[in-house]
Amino acid sequence: MKTLNWGIIGAANFACEHMGPAIHAARGARLAGLATSSSDKASRFKTFAPDINVYSDYNALLNDPDIDAVYIPLPNHMHVEWTLKALEAGKHVLCEKPMTMQASEFDQLITARDASGLLAAEAFMIVHHPQMIRARDIIAAGTIGRVRHVGATFSFYNGDLDNIRNKPEAGGGGLPDIGIYTFGSARFLTGQEPLSIPYAKIDYENGVDVFAQVAAEFDGFGYSATVSMRMFPRQEVVVHGEKGVLRLTCPFNPTVHSQAELHLETEKNTITTERFPGTNHYIEQVEAFGRSVTTGAAYPCPLEFSKGTQAMIDMAYAAR
The missing domain is CATH 3.40.50.720 (NAD(P)-binding Rossmann-like Domain)
Structure with a gap:
């Protein structure tokens, strides 16, 4: 090569x-x-x-x-x-x-x-990590049955107004910076696009969004997300199906925030944990x-996919 x-x-x-x-x-x-x-x-x-x-x-x-x-x-x-x-x-x-x-x-x-x-x-980068790829394959295989809800959270604290993420003239804000992960991960894992965003609560400081709670409707399942640049660090994606629950810990910046793990709970009341230490998705x-x-x-993430995530961000802003 x-x-x-x-x-x-x-x-x-x-x-x-x-x-x-x-x-x-x-x-x-x-x-x-x-x-x-x-x-x-x-x-x-x-x-x-x-x-x-x-x-x-x-x-x-x-x-x-x-x-x-x-x-x-x-x-x-x-x-x-x-x-x-x-x-x-x-x-x-x-x-x-x-x-x-x-x-x-x-x-x-x-x-x-x-x-x-x-x-x-x-x-x-998250679509290149084996944790995300494995989760998508589990969902596609029907292991957790029909998906009924996807929940995603990504937060960290950044109160530095000199930081570029807090500058509106530079395109700052929590949804552009990290909402792209909570929204994009749901689209990647399920292969579906949002039908509507009926609810979005967005708080602003210094002209940029610093906290957002968003509810969306997909075909057959609901979606909720919390995104914030003013909260204690947390990140997680949970996919809840009719036959099981799939939980992704540290799905957005593993090795920095914590270790990427995948927890699969099935109808047999068993929890299987898969760990992905040391993988650098960059x-x-x-x-x-x-x-x-x-x-x-x-390429796993063409421009057309990225356009879909930005369209979902646009929908959230319009729904506030």
């Missing part, structure tokens, strides 16, 4: 702490470039990728013919612009979520992707991206 030379546009903390090391560690990937004007930020990347080339501006990296793919961790409101520029420059693109601020913005990305023949995708994501580029394999 051909090794992809990756470049990162912007020296975000998340890129330095998670995605940069993942690209560096992934099979079939080489972290070749970083675009940043900050020598201090660049030096942090050199601690794990000492041979990385540093470009003083974003366009310089895009103009380098040796760069095959780019990862974009820029502020949310810049994602569409730089994804389009990267595709125009002939680069495959993995862009941090949320890739757009409204579902309709995905249309131009899909058009640009198709016209270029390149791979462009949102960095929705590495899994980079490797899946590389396989799709080099072999033509279907």
Whole structure:
């Protein structure tokens, strides 16, 4: 399999702490470039990728013919612009979520992707984790019977108003930042789309949503979610069927928050626990991206899927 030379546009903390090391560690990937004007930020990347080339501006990296793919961790409101520029420059693109601020913005990305023949995708890493894949397979196999309810919770405390997640002008807010996981996981696990969102209670601070309780209706089952940037850290997905309950602990950032586990309780009053220690879904994501580029394999999270999650977020805002 051909090794992809990756470049990162912007020296975000998340890129330095998670995605940069993942690209560096992934099979079939080489972290070749970083675009940043900050020598201090660049030096942090050199601690794990000492041979990385540093470009003083974003366009310089895009103009380098040796760069095959780019990862974009820029502020949310810049994602569409730089994804389009990267595709125009002939680069495959993995862009941090949320890739757009409204579902309709995905249309131009899909058009640009198709016209270029390149791979462009949102960095929705959870669909690459074996915990999520295993849970989807259990549901599809009918092990818990007909699904009647899906519940999802994701919360953490971030009261720093200087943090980009708390800045409305940069596309901040709890639903764009972490609601994408509670909504997207339900869609991925069940393969269904929401029919309606009859209830959404959303609290705002400093112009961004910091707490949301959302109820949705899917075909045959109900859905509820709690999303907050002002609550004690918690994350869980529970799928309740007629014949059993499937509980996913730490489904969104395992190894950071806690260990990913899958608890299956069946009608025989037994609980089976599966654990997934040590799996890095950021590495899994980079490797899946590389396989799709080099072999033509279907990518697990195409733009069309990401558009569906953003459409659900749009529905929640409209229902408040």
